[in-house]
Structures are given as structure tokens and as C-alpha cells.
Amino acid sequence: MGDDVLQGYRQSIDNIDAALVHLLAERFKVTQAVGRHKATTGLPAADPGREEHQIARLRRLAEDAQLDPEFSEKFLRFIIDEVIRHHQRQQGGTAA
Ligand SMILES: C=C(O[C@@H]1C=C(C(=O)O)C=C[C@H]1O)C(=O)O
Secondary structure (H helix, E strand, C coil), X not given: CCCHHHHHHHHHHHHHHHHHHHHHHHHHHHHHHHHHHHHHHCCCCCCHHHHHHHHHHHXXXXXXXXXXXXXXXXXXXXXXXXXXXXXXXXXXXXXX
């Protein structure tokens, strides 16, 4: 006995979660490279102008995809803040 319908949904959720982990792993690989580049060229860890554009773009994409734009912004903000902490560490600074 078992709920085959729930099982089917959960299999799909597990596949999506795996894809999210892989996507995040690739994103952090690239941002680590950006952090190394910034550390060697003396660029600041954070770029608020770039972040503003990314968040505005993601909110538009979320609306088109019928995903809550507030959630999308919070999600991206959470990731970007972690990237900035990595960049600060790569610059030898004290990460917040
Ligand atoms: C990756 C960068 O560094 C920071 C992190 C960002 C991100 O995770 O998307 C965006 C802007 C920067 O504050 C960058 O400058 O492109």
C-alpha cells in the first residue's frame, strides 16, 4: 500500500531539487572565479548597480512565469549576499 499519486509528485520534486543543487553549484563555481578576478584586480566585492538590474530582471521573469516576484527577489538576494561574503573572504577581509 502506498499513495502512488503522492509518490509521483515527490519523485518530480526530488528531480527538481537535484537540478536546483546542480544549478547552484555551477553558479557558485562561476562566482568563485569572479571573486578571484576581483581580488587580483582590486575590484570591490559587491556591485549594487549590477544587483539592482539582476533583481529587476528576475522580478519580471518571475511575473511572466507566475512565480511570486517578492519570493524571487528574496531568493536572489539570499544567494547574492552569500556570494558577496565569499568575495570578501577572497579579498582577505572580514566577511559579515
Ligand atoms: C558576481 C558578482 O559579484 C557580486 C555578486 C553578484 C551575484 O551573485 O550575481 C552580483 C553582483 C555583485 O555584488 C559580480 O559582480 O558579477
